[in-house]
Amino acid sequence: MSDFDHPMFRWDRDGEGVVTVTMDDPDQSANTLNDRFSAELPVLVDHLYAERESITGVILTSAKKTFLAGGDLGMMMRANDSDRPRIRALLDGSKQQLRRLETLGRPVVSVVSGAALGGGYELTLATHHRVAVDAPGTVVGLPEVTLGLLPGGGGVVRSVRMFGLLTALQDILLTGARFRPAAALEKGMVDEVVATVDEGLAAARAWIAANPEPAQPWDRKGFAIPGGTPASPKVAAVLPSLPAVLRKQTRGAPATAQAAILAAAVEGAQVDLDNALLIESRAITELICGQESTNIIKSMFYDMQAINRGANRPEGVPAHTAKRIVVLGAGMMGAGIAYVSAKAGLDVVLKDVTLEAAEKGKAYSAGILEKALAKGRSTPEKRDEILARIHPTTDPADAAGADVVIEAVFEDPELKKKVVAEVLPYLASDAVLASNTSTLPITGLADGVPRPEDFIGTHFFSPVDKMALLEIVVGAKTSDVTLAKTIDIARQIGKTPIVVNDSRGFFTSRVIVEFINEAIAMVGEGIPAASVEQAATQAGYPVGALALMDEISLTLNRRIREETIAGLAAEGKEKPLHPAAAVVDRMVDEFGRGGRLAGGGFYEYADGRRTGLWGGLAEHFGASNTEVPLLDMQERMLFAEAIDAVRCLDEGVLRSVADANVGSILGIGFPAWTGGVLQYVNQYKGGAAGFVTRARELADRYGNRFSPPESLVRRAESGEEYT
Template identity: 70%
Template sequence: MTDIFSWSQDAGGIVTVTMDDPAQSANTMTDRFVEQLPRLLDRLEAARDGIAGVIVTSAKETFFAGGDLGLMMRTTEDDRPAVRAMLDGVKAALRRLELLGRPVVAAINGAALGGGYEIALACHHRVALDSRAVKVGLPEVTLGLLPGGGGTTRAVRMFGLQVALERILLSGRQFGAAEALEQGLVDELATGREAMLAAARRWIAANPDARQPWDRPGYRLPGGTPSSPALWATLPTLPALLRKKAQGAPNEAAQSLLSAAVEGAQVDFDNAQVIESRYCADLICGQVSANIIQAMFFDLQAIKRGASRPAGYPPHTAGKVVVLGAGMMGAGIAYVSAKAGLDVVLKDVSVEAAARGKSYSERLLDKAVAAGRTTPEQRTAVLARITPTADIADARGADLVIEAVFEDPALKKRVIAEVLPHLAGDAVVASNTSTLPITDLAGSVRDPGGFIGLHFFSPVDRMQLLEIVVGEKTSDQTLAKAVDIARQIGKTPIVVNDSRGFFTSRVILEFVNEAIALVGDGVPAASVEQAATQAGYPVGALALVDELTLTLARTIREQTRAGYRASGVETPVHPGWAVLDRMVDEFGRRGRSSGAGFYEYQDGRKAGLWPGLRDAFGGRNTGIPLVDMRERMLFAEALDAVRCLDSGVLRSVADANVGSILGIGFPVWTGGVLQYVNQYEGGPAGFVARARELAGRYGERFTPPPSLVARAQAGELFR
């Protein structure tokens, strides 16, 4: 029939349409799909009298992967009419499918996300495989978009406005098979492909007059329309909740999704689809969605596929890991390792200390069992893989060791040296340090080629990123093993070269230093925090430095200065340092763990900013524009990321963008720390001009590096 859609008809008149794009590993909404979908409907409508029903399925491992993100990335503001016409065309074809006059069943054999679930929603019934491979949902909002193939309109009419928005659309959740059935996103589960197709045929036979709920006489929107008294108490709160969640940061997708859903619920189905297309086209052609798609899809997928892994080495799977240190980081590393199937030896100075580290896994697993995310049997199996010990001999035969003790070079070298005699000959030896040079720590091992940095982020069980740090003598084989280990334990690996602070720790300190400098400039601390959250950071900078502790920030600073001084380099004094020193030395405020930092704390909880900040640092300067405050923080990180790229600390732009978002909370809407430069108004040239403006107002630290000036003059982007 076409090269994407194949057609088979059985003796009972049921047509099975199988999607199988020969040009792609997954079916997506490409130009060819958009062109061929109406031709499929032409044939179905022409053959309607001889058809009993239709099954829509896929020959791929996935059902349908969604929109063509590459195509979306290439759109500009001028493409809005064409994009809107494309969306309207897809919707028109899917509307013809649900109005065919014959029962239509989606047989979902794999992931049906975004456009894939929109196709399923246009069917009258949905049968899915009872498989871990099945994920359904409308996650477009997480990419700065909204469901534009009819998904917004149909979800609202199927589930009701409030349920659709809160549970499906604004959350962007992806539902596994069992939860999708429970929540009504699919109607049946089947074990095996043949059973799935058989279930589809049974439903067609039992429902010859199938129609969508919204096409039946007397249909009413579940839960009521926006003007219904039932929604008066809750619907008006959603805009405020969105603003609160975004904390003033750009949030176009969620706001547009809310508008499209509410406006569409007040009109007929066809006009609701038109409204949906308009909002979706605006997002597709905007800069924010392009930023997010580049970082959180293309860059992230490249990293997950092993873009930074040296070629020519066989796949590696670790079997037994020794974690040295059972504190918060060590306990978290032990948990994710055991959960991934590794045997874990959790070593500390006493069995009691090691057992306390294991109890962290017990608490996490207890919560997972209570929430139904795991079973008691799985909990028992994971815990059985963790052996708490004080005896280094228990490390015997391990092929991986991860040191996770205090940031003291001498201590780290000592505990690493103790474990080496007990390891397998080709073991990977790693340090979880966040700032100390890997090349120096490698001096504690006989073979520095087998030594590498594995910098985890806290809390380890929730933070997706793993920063792999390559020392001067780390071998490519060890790096390849480290990338494989990261993927084995479910982490996203970025690879950076050795330096003090590497990439993430170094750059995030520029963020907090700039916020602290604003306090020193006399800006009210509340305004500093507001500027950070309005820029899109997940928490205020002063709250973040309290979590890190002011003393740790100062220790890292002094270690870094001493290291550079030893090599003959004197680091410039940052204006934020004096504020930090006064907070610690003069006022005794060391951070949350000590109960006093930039914030006050009661029973470990924030109780407001410290009132003494106003007397200590002024706190009355309202002359610095909010945009300058926001951009001082953003530019401080972006400029240092450029310097990291110049010096070879960063190996790729993708590592910079993904690492900054997943590791240190750089605002997602920017697409990452280097994409922020690309997307700035005027591109890199506009960024350079603004950096020079900030340098003139606030200090030479904002002077753009020569490499960035040259890039701007050449009209080149970071790619």
């Protein structure tokens, strides 16, 4: 029977007095913590209290594929200081309703089918028992930290009281980890796992029958936080090290959300639950109204969502699903491409010059799968199924019928053309012809190919199985059909595709060189190399620029520079030589230090492992220049990339701001707290105008390469942002 009529919550009471409340927003494909939810939750809770005497229990479930998604990120992204009172009131109001729900005096069980992340999982924490349905989309967790936020619906407070302070922080809150049903059960984040929703409802009714008068652990007399409070000896022995661990993990980079989580958890563990909830509200209000969360939400949610939904995909082209792919070259990149393709269900032909090399490429996939098996993330059947899809070969004829080929051989234009020509006669007549290159212009590689309209660049990032980005490069003759197909293939193999137009270095490889060169130039100015590396990591880069240069190799850096100069000269253009060039030339020519694979570069290596910075840097380049402020060092790197990204936009290399922001974070490690390379300009103090003023200061101190482009100056004068 139903005696409650509200669109968000469907109410069904059975003959035993168990009420099943089904969340089913009529205006959205997913249930979210939107205005409707916020307005109707108090009405639902009021009705539960009004009917309490006739109720024996409550089951919360969902009619959608998503159990309940998180809060209104658009509102959070737009929030500023003036919104603090309103946001605080919203948070406290929703927490009050969840608190009333868990103190209803009747058993409340959540049956989770689909994603219950952030606010969705916080709702389940306010129920007495959690049942998860082992369906493909079911996942639970508190991932707010990944958006520069913290759980604001009681997630910090209840997780600390449920799992203990250290476990909650280290395993759940600071990681933002997402847990599939089996892992969630093992962690204690859910209490039961069942196969179907019907089984979940039955399990919920059984638990209600067996627990007629439940109470949350923290509402029971004598409750103590598992593992102890911050004052208990065991926790007190570990707790002081957590800030240091956090600094080590972030390498000194801005980590506002992590610091706020740590503070809210520790402070909240020392007071009663109601005051702990107030502490949590205060902390998340500061984060919501701060700039860092705005930056991250814009890039890693809205920009990412736009890209993954096909913002770059030409309209009117039918959806495409690849079935058979040929990967040419079984080295690190080719092996990685083969793995992600086979994992996605494609039949993979992995070709190399020798069968031994091709088999070695397949062995790369076997190694990944064995590790997944050892960690319980896969099964022998799944491993064997994926490996069976990879066919090592040396015979071009084995490419028969393939609808996509990706060459991943050495960065030599003639070699790339040769290996594609070998398999071309055997491919499907409309197969996508793709080149995995990081710098070579696609238009040039398409020269001589019978079907240049089918030729496109697919710049993967290493390691392919871990890096989410795919930079798709459109040549002068690449057709919209080929671009649309390539975007579909990227999504099919689980990659986030940005689309850029052809040029030397495209977007990512071109811009990251500016970051590296600026760091190298500082070494040439006599700034201690250790300070340069520290400036990079404290700015938020995942690795120091000198360490990254060693991985790429100094000799490759020089070769790219020389090819770029030659390419520009052929077009009648000239680019001033970066001061880093002199340092690289001395490192290679005078000292024979070409990078890690050459045995040494800016760092020393033992058995391929980095052991420390090369002592000769101080001897040959000096290390006495301590006058350059840390902020200048950091902003020289950040501004170098941002200014070149503006040029990429001006030159038509970049097609959108979203591509710039997402590509810079996912592909080349631009600090995530900035929101990406163009959002960095938007969010700089004073906006674009403040950025221009600072760029001119850097240009006066360190060189004209920091002079802001005219387009940026005009944008600053008009008060526009990059959107």
